[in-house]
Amino acid sequence: MWVGGRGWLGVLGHWRCDLRRPSFARTWSGFKDPMAETLSTQVGTAGGLRAPHQQNGDAGGDARVEPSPGSPKPAGQEVEPDNDFLRNTVHRHEPPVTAEPIRLLAENEDVVVVDKPSSIPVHPCGRFRHNTVIFILGKEHQLKELHPLHRLDRLTSGVLMFAKTAAVSERIHEQVRDRQLEKEYVCRVEGEFPTEEVTCKEPILVVSYKVGVCRVDTRGKPCETVFQRLSYNGQSSVVRCRPLTGRTHQIRVHLQFLGHPILNDPIYNSVAWGPSRGRGGRIPKTDEELLRDLVAEHQAKQSLDVLDLCEGDLSSGLTDSTAPSSELGKDSLEELAAAAQKMEEVAEAAPQKLDTIALAPEKAVETDVMNQEADSLCAECRLVRQDPLPKDLVMFLHALRYKGPGFEYFSPMPAWAQDDWQKD
Numbered sequence: 001m002w003v004g005g006r007g008w009l010g011v012l013g014h015w016r017c018d019l020r021r022p023s024f025a026r027t028w029s030g031f032k033d034p035m036a037e038t039l040s041t042q043v044g045t046a047g048g049l050r051a052p053h054q055q056n057g058d059a060g061g062d063a064r065v066e067p068s069p070g071s072p073k074p075a076g077q078e079v080e081p082d083n084d085f086l087r088n089t090v091h092r093h094e095p096p097v098t099a100e101p102i103r104l105l106a107e108n109e110d111v112v113v114v115d116k117p118s119s120i121p122v123h124p125c126g127r128f129r130h131n132t133v134i135f136i137l138g139k140e141h142q143l144k145e146l147h148p149l150h151r152l153d154r155l156t157s158g159v160l161m162f163a164k165t166a167a168v169s170e171r172i173h174e175q176v177r178d179r180q181l182e183k184e185y186v187c188r189v190e191g192e193f194p195t196e197e198v199t200c201k202e203p204i205l206v207v208s209y210k211v212g213v214c215r216v217d218t219r220g221k222p223c224e225t226v227f228q229r230l231s232y233n234g235q236s237s238v239v240r241c242r243p244l245t246g247r248t249h250q251i252r253v254h255l256q257f258l259g260h261p262i263l264n265d266p267i268y269n270s271v272a273w274g275p276s277r278g279r280g281g282r283i284p285k286t287d288e289e290l291l292r293d294l295v296a297e298h299q300a301k302q303s304l305d306v307l308d309l310c311e312g313d314l315s316s317g318l319t320d321s322t323a324p325s326s327e328l329g330k331d332s333l334e335e336l337a338a339a340a341q342k343m344e345e346v347a348e349a350a351p352q353k354l355d356t357i358a359l360a361p362e363k364a365v366e367t368d369v370m371n372q373e374a375d376s377l378c379a380e381c382r383l384v385r386q387d388p389l390p391k392d393l394v395m396f397l398h399a400l401r402y403k404g405p406g407f408e409y410f411s412p413m414p415a416w417a418q419d420d421w422q423k424d
Contacts, residue, residue: 091375091378092127092129093127093378093380093381094127094128094129094130094131095127095128095131096131096387096388096393097117097119097120097131097393098117098118098119098120098390098393098394100117101117102114102115102116102117102120102133102136102137102140102141103115104141105159105409105410105411106409109164110163110164110165110168111149111161111162111163111164111168111172111407112137112143112146112161112162112164113159113160113161113162113402113409114133114137114159114160114162115157115158115159115160115411115412116133116152116156116157116158116159116160116399117157118154118155118156118157118393118394118395119154119155119393119394120132120133120136120154121133121154122134122148122151122152122154122160123148128154133160134146134148137162143162145164146162146163146164147162147163147164147165147166147168147169148160148161148162149161149162149163149169149172149173149176150176150181150183150246150402151246152399153249153252153395153397155266155394155395155397156185156395156397156398156399157394157395157397157398157399157411157414158185158398158399158400158411159399159400159401159402159409159410159411160399161402161409172404175404175405176246179244180404180405181402181403181404182242182401182402182403182404183242183243183399183401183402184240184241184242184399184400184401184402184403185240185241185242185243185251185397185398185399185400186230186238186239186240186241186397186398186400186413186414186417187238187239187241187251187255187262187396187397187398187417188236188237188238188239188262188263188396188416188417188421189236189237189239189255189260189261189262189263189396190236190260190261190262190263190269191235191236191237191259191260192232192237193227193229193232193237193239193260194229195229197226197227197228198226198227198228198258199224199225199226199227200223200224200225200227200254200257200258201222201223201224202216202220202223202253202254202257202281203216203217203218203219203220203221203222203223204216204217204220204221204223204247204248204249204250204253204254205217205219205220205221206220206248207287207290207291208287208291211291211294211295212248212249212267213267213290213291213294214247214248214249214253215253215278215281215283215290216253216254216257216278216281217281220247221245221247222245223243223245223247223250223254224243224244224245225241225242225243225244225245225250225251225254226241226242226244227239227240227241227242227254227255227258228240228242230417231419233419233420233421233422236263237260238417238419239255239260240400241255249267249268251397252265252267252268252397253268255268256268256269256273256277256278256279257278257279257280257281258279259276259279259280261277261278262395262396262397263396264391264394264395264396265395265396265397266298266395267294270294270297271297272290272293272294272296272297273290394416396414396416396417398411398413398414398417399411400413
């Protein structure tokens with residue numbers, strides 16, 4: 001698996017629309033990359049200009065009205081609508097995702113079933129627009145107007161079902177509400193999981209929707225998950241999971257509560273939860289301190305995208321939350337930052353391959369494009385990051401099987417779930 005092609009290189013798109021004679025044109029290269037997008041709209045109206053957020057559907061842009069050459073300039077509060085030029089610029093950076101393809105498992109007149117790779121969200125959300133399953137299926141497989149039938153976390157891989165029509169979507173969602181749909185996952189967890197079947201019924205509470213963190217709490221919603229160990233290699237266990245409810249991060253939170261978090265879970269197997277890492281619901285800090293330490297840890301690792309955050313989010317609402325608490329001290333953060341810096345230095349010092357040297361002119365062109373797209377007011381543009389390693393884009397949680405009335409779909413067992421896997 002290789003992450004090239006969906007790295008940090010930005011994409012610039014141009015949209016133009018004349019409401020009297022509609023026409024659209026757009027150019028891009030590498031649509032699966034993080035992007036900076038520019039939206040321009042030329043408007044000639046009979047009834048005046050609408051508000052920028054109504055016209056463009058995005059209130060986060062920079063909107064202004066500019067008279068076209070040859071048109072009279074506005075005098076005072078009066079605006080001549082004919083030939084005015086309305087421009088809205090939206091600047092976005094999408095985090096990198098895996099270049100592993102989205103494989104079709106099944107397709108008929110009702111549904112499309114795919115094997116979703118880890119790191120790719122199902123639909124546009126947060127900082128993701130192009131790097132989503134919905135967008136990629138439309139672009140690469142011409143499958144559009146799909147209706148997701150269930151959720152998978154961005155870092156979770158495996159079976160993902162879409163309905164082709166609203167009627168099919170409603171029918172299957174009714175089966176979900178009636179508990180007619182069986183779901184089976186597989187994961188690799190820390191330590192030796194019990195050999196007998198384990199049922200966890202702890203309620204789950206959402207700590208923060210913005211950061212995307214949950215925990216076991218008596219005030220939470222009722223949940224139930226059934227676990228069965230499949231294998232143990234001396235260090236970690238492969239566990240089959242059957243969630244009987246569908247709460248956010250349910251499997252991950254219940255495994256953390258049981259003291260066997262997913263081996264490489266970047267949230268629920270973090271030191272930010274305290275010495276016991278949330279086992280038995282023991283979290284020696286407030287929710288605010290927990291969020292603060294999680295954000296601080298991933299900021300030091302330059303992996304805020306794991307929390308669906310960016311540096312801009314910190315300045316707008318989480319600035320005071322990034323100071324480390326006593327559980328995640330200054331020394332720990334300095335070690336994380338030093339490790340990240342060391343990785344960058346190793347990458348810079350690594351000898352270039354012959355094919356890389358041969359592509360040097362093209363690299364120069366890419367650099368020029370990136371410089372043209374850079375925004376002096378954008379904090380993300382000033383950051384230089386290397387592409388993550390393939391292992392950084394995978395979490396050991398996989399949707400293995402989905403079964404309902406009249407259908408059953410399987411996904412192949414991932415390599416990390418094999419009995420002889422020893423890369424702990």
